[in-house]
Amino acid sequence: GQNIDQPTEMTATEGAIVQINCTYQTSGFNGLFWYQQHAGEAPTFLSYNVLDGLEEKGRFSSFLSRSKGYSYLLLKELQMKDSASYLCAVSPTFSGGYNKLIFGAGTRLAVHP
Amino acid sequence: DSGVTQTPKHLITATGQRVTLRCSPRSGDLSVYWYQQSLDQGLQFLIQYYNGEERAKGNILERFSAQQFPDLHSELNLSSLELGDSALYFCASSGKDRGRNTIYFGEGSWLTVV
Numbered sequence: 001g002q003n004i005d006q007p008t009e010m011t012a013t014e015g016a017i018v019q020i021n022c023t024y025q026t027s028g029f030n031g032l033f034w035y036q037q038h039a040g041e042a043p044t045f046l047s048y049n050v051l052d053g054l055e056e057k058g059r060f061s062s063f064l065s066r067s068k069g070y071s072y073l074l075l076k077e078l079q080m081k082d083s084a085s086y087l088c089a090v091s092p093t094f095s096g097g098y099n100k101l102i103f104g105a106g107t108r109l110a111v112h113p
Numbered sequence: 114d115s116g117v118t119q120t121p122k123h124l125i126t127a128t129g130q131r132v133t134l135r136c137s138p139r140s141g142d143l144s145v146y147w148y149q150q151s152l153d154q155g156l157q158f159l160i161q162y163y164n165g166e167e168r169a170k171g172n173i174l175e176r177f178s179a180q181q182f183p184d185l186h187s188e189l190n191l192s193s194l195e196l197g198d199s200a201l202y203f204c205a206s207s208g209k210d211r212g213r214n215t216i217y218f219g220e221g222s223w224l225t226v227v
Contacts, residue, residue, distance in 0.1 A: 033215070042115065042203065042218040043156070087156065091214075100146060100169045101216055105155035 002026045004104035006088050011110045012078055020073045020107045022088030030091040033101060034062050034073045037085045046086075047073070075109075083111045116140065117219035119204050125225045131192040134222045138185055138206030144168070145187040146207070146216060147179055151200040162187055194226045 003025045012018040024032070031050040035043035049055055049064035049071060061074040073086055085106040092102060116139035126132055138145050147159040158171035162181035173179075176194075181187040191198060205218045 035218075040201070040223075042220050044115070045215050045217065048215065089156075100158055100161050100171070102158065103148075103156040 002092060002102045004088055004090060004102060006104045006107045008105070009108045009110070011112060014078055014080060014111055014113050016078050017074065017076050018078060018109065020086050020109065022071045022104060024069050024071070024088070024090045026090045026092040026102060028092045029066060032064055032071050033089040033091070035087040035089060037087055037106065043087055078111050080111050080113070083109060085109070115217040115219065117204055117206050117217055119219035119222050121222055122220065123223045125227060126194060128194055128196060128226055130194050131190065132194065132224065134189040134191070134202055136187045136204030136219060138187070139208065139217055142206035142208035143185065144207045144214070145181055145185070146205040147187070147189050148203040148205065149200050150203060156203065159189070191224070196226050199224055199226045
């Protein structure tokens, strides 16, 4: 089966650092994605990991450990506009499902002044 | 702007009715996906098409159907609508992007069933 877990909600202070964790169990693995979604809007792509290690992109970094089925998204120098839901998604590999993404329920992040 | 276009943006209809949601993928993308997002729920994968052929099926109800046309646009048909079908329906498309198949989402179609 497919299972992706992430915390439901988190709060943080403007200017701080926050880490959003994601654990997954999927039938195969072809990459892990992080998306940002503001309420009522489309998810937007943030990062992609397929090999173990850290990928850094400006204020956002994402880490992957395939052996542990674990990833995290690190947001630095938080801004008010970072208040959004952060979705962890895995691309499993199986015969009929070329590149479809399975999404976790998302972590709602609230950034306070 | 992701390049994925969805219409209509908002739709209100009555129970028992049928609606069609339309999606144009990003230029050059062959894969189209449909996702459903109910209030405060995660994204639920419905169905995927690749170059006109159904490639994967998720939790799509029998009352729902989709197709991808030769020009690669896709339609999601929802029939015998129920109150619980009220949701935000996203279309997404993917193609090769720096060696990976990143999925890009349209703005969504808000469906309200009354």
